[in-house]
Amino acid sequence: MYYDSVENKHGLKHDPFKALIAPRPIGWISTVSDEGVLNLAPYSFFNAVAARPNYVMFTSVERKDSLRNIESNGEFTCSLSTWDTRDGMNTSSAPVDYLADEFALANLETAPSQMVRPPRVARAPAALECKHWKTIEMPDVTPGDDNGHFMIIGQVIGIYIDDKFINDGVVNTAEMRPLARMGYMDYGVITPETTFVLQRPSVQDDGTVEPAKGEWDGVYR
Ligand SMILES: Cc1cc2nc3c(=O)[nH]c(=O)nc-3n(C[C@H](O)[C@H](O)[C@H](O)COP(=O)(O)O)c2cc1C
Numbered sequence: 088m089y090y091d092s093v094e095n096k097h098g099l100k101h102d103p104f105k106a107l108i109a110p111r112p113i114g115w116i117s118t119v120s121d122e123g124v125l126n127l128a129p130y131s132f133f134n135a136v137a138a139r140p141n142y143v144m145f146t147s148v149e150r151k152d153s154l155r156n157i158e159s160n161g162e163f164t165c166s167l168s169t170w171d172t173r174d175g176m177n178t179s180s181a182p183v184d185y186l187a188d189e190f191a192l193a194n195l196e197t198a199p200s201q202m203v204r205p206p207r208v209a210r211a212p213a214a215l216e217c218k219h220w221k222t223i224e225m226p227d228v229t230p231g232d233d234n235g236h237f238m239i240i241g242q243v244i245g246i247y248i249d250d251k252f253i254n255d256g257v258v259n260t261a262e263m264r265p266l267a268r269m270g271y272m273d274y275g276v277i278t279p280e281t282t283f284v285l286q287r288p289s290v291q292d293d294g295t296v297e298p299a300k301g302e303w304d305g306v307y308r
Contacts, residue, residue, distance in 0.1 A: 106270025113268050114145045114165040115176055117197075117205040118156035120185070125197065125206065126152050127179045127189040129168060131268035132238075138307075141243035143215060146225075149234050152185050154222070157239055161219040162203040166211035170264040170276050175208070202245040212249040212263040217241035 090097045097103055105111075114133030118126045130153070132146035143165060147154040157163050168176040178193040190197050190208075197206035200216045207214035218241060225236040252259050261282040267275040286298040287308055 101271060103270065105268075106273070109269035109273075110267030110275050111269075113168045113176065113266055114143065115168045115179070115208060115211065116145060116153045117164045117166065117190075117207060118153050118162070119160065119205045120152075120156050121159055122186075124186050125188045125190050126156055127193065127195070127208070128153055129176050129180050132236075133165070136240065141215075141246075142220065142240055143217060143243060144238055144240045147237045147239065149227075150237065154237050154239060155185070157219050157241075158222070160204070162205055163217050163219070163239075163241060164200055164203060164205045164207045164214050165217065166208035166214040167263060168208075168266045169212060170266065172208065172210050173266060173274070175210075176266065198247075200245065200247075207247060212252050213258075214247045215243045216245035216247075217243050 088098075092104070095102065111131040112133055114130045116128055116130055120126065128151070130145040130147070132148070134144060136142050136144050145153075145165075153163065172195070175193040175195045179189045179195070181189075181192065183189065183192060190206075196209040198209035199206050200214075203216045203218065207216075220240045220242050223238040223240070225238065227234045227236065248258060252263055261277055261279040263277075265277050267277060269275055286300070286303060288296045289299045290296055
């Protein structure tokens with residue numbers, strides 16, 4: 088099949104777009120209101136977009152509380168949501184009042200951040216502390232003041248990693264069992280069984296291209 092994605096007349100039961108951009112990592116974003124109320128919500132329009140300096144982005148579809156707090160005080164954290172915390176992650180997405188503390192709602196303990204005010208999820212095996220850099224507004228199909236899409240880009244200034252997931256100087260991501268968002272209400276989970284290594288290709292003397300042999304030298308090319 089093929090369809091015009093602007094008109095969005097796909098003829099399927101549900102819009103397939105998000106089912107095709109999968110898996111997407113989930114940024115579990117915490118912020119604090121100026122009144123000191125903690126806020127926590129998952130965002131899967133989320134990714135790392137640059138390294139050194141490290142930047143991440145997430146998109147608020149319409150103006151949501153996380154965006155409101157970040158616009159007002161410029162700080163957020165992204166905790167890694169994993170198989171162990173899947174229910175808490177889901178609960179924290181409930182559309183509750185701006186003044187509701189979603190850590191409490193989802194029965195999740197906080198752990199203090201070092202460089203920003205919003206805490207991280209204590210049970211998360213890793214978390215990023217971020218300073219707001221820029222928000223890019225992308226227009227909605229129906230133009231209006233508050234119904235655009237707001238891509239929030241933040242610089243990662245501090246990173247927490249639970250030491251128990253560091254072996255031999257390497258982070259064991261698969262052992263953390265991070266969740267991945269797919270389309271519809273579907274999710275995946277990264278595990279050691281579904282993870283594999285593929286070395287970057289190098290050009291041989293005879294011009295052929297093959298994956299480099301031996302252990303990775305630690306340089307991203
Ligand atoms: C796995 C998952 C991913 C989500 N991704 C997004 C997203 O990328 N953008 C968005 O606006 N809402 C997303 N949502 C919905 C928000 O989490 C939800 O609207 C939440 O109430 C927003 O919280 P806030 O108003 O405290 O920021 C997602 C929900 C779930 C469960």
